[in-house]
Amino acid sequence: MGDYSKALEFYEKAHQIFENALPSNHPSMATSYNNIGEVYNNMGNYSKALEFYEKAHQIREKALPPNHPELATSYNNIGLVYNNMGDYSKALEFYEKAHKIYEKALPPNHPDLAKSYNCIGLVYNNMGEYSKALEFYEKSHKIREKALPPNHPSLATSYNNIGLV
Numbered sequence: 001m002g003d004y005s006k007a008l009e010f011y012e013k014a015h016q017i018f019e020n021a022l023p024s025n026h027p028s029m030a031t032s033y034n035n036i037g038e039v040y041n042n043m044g045n046y047s048k049a050l051e052f053y054e055k056a057h058q059i060r061e062k063a064l065p066p067n068h069p070e071l072a073t074s075y076n077n078i079g080l081v082y083n084n085m086g087d088y089s090k091a092l093e094f095y096e097k098a099h100k101i102y103e104k105a106l107p108p109n110h111p112d113l114a115k116s117y118n119c120i121g122l123v124y125n126n127m128g129e130y131s132k133a134l135e136f137y138e139k140s141h142k143i144r145e146k147a148l149p150p151n152h153p154s155l156a157t158s159y160n161n162i163g164l165v
Contacts, residue, residue, distance in 0.1 A: 004043045011035045030059035030070075037077065046085045053077045069112065072101035076119065083119075088127045095119045111154070114143035121161060130165050137161045 015032045022028055037052030057074035064071055079094030099116045106113050121136030141158035148155055 004039050007039045008036065011039060025059050025062055027059065027063055027070075030056040030063070030074075032056075033059070034074070034077065037081075041077075041081055041084065044084075046081050049081045050078065053081060067101050067104045069101065069105050072098040072105070072112075072116075074098075075101070076116070079119065079123075083123055083126065086126075088123050091123045092120065095123060109143050109147045111144065111147050114140040114147065114154070114158075116140075117143070118158070118161065121165075125161075125165060134162065134165045137165060 011032065015029075015036065018026070018028050018032050033052045033056035037049045037056060040046070040052060041049035053074065057071075057078065060068070060071050060074050075094045075098035079091045079098065082088070082094060083091035095116065099113075099120060102110070102113050102116045117136045117140035121133045121140060124130070124136060125133035137158065141155075141162060144152070144155050144158050
């Protein structure tokens, strides 16, 4: 609904409960930090978003095996913030870390792998490297064609991204 202050209020209440009830390295703490980071990212407060996404990532790094998809999600979220900030080389660095985990942890036609290719394509598009963007958008599209029904909105997104390039 776009009421970010209200979202923060409730996420912070939840976080206080988690802080009092759980150890500081509990996976639910990572989820809580992640949720708060997402609100800050949506508000355009990228430095706060990074702060919370990095806290979530630190917990996940300690609590999860190195190829766990949630770790990839953390890298992806940090990459998204850097992309939003216009720091494309940092965004690419984090998106590629996420992608390596997705490649190891997920089957080759998993929609999250398609999403990962799409994120990398987006960064190359933002950098003006259109042939690289097209390469990654097409990889994303091929997975989505196999994994999703023909009327799925993500397929439309793929066609739009390829058309944009």
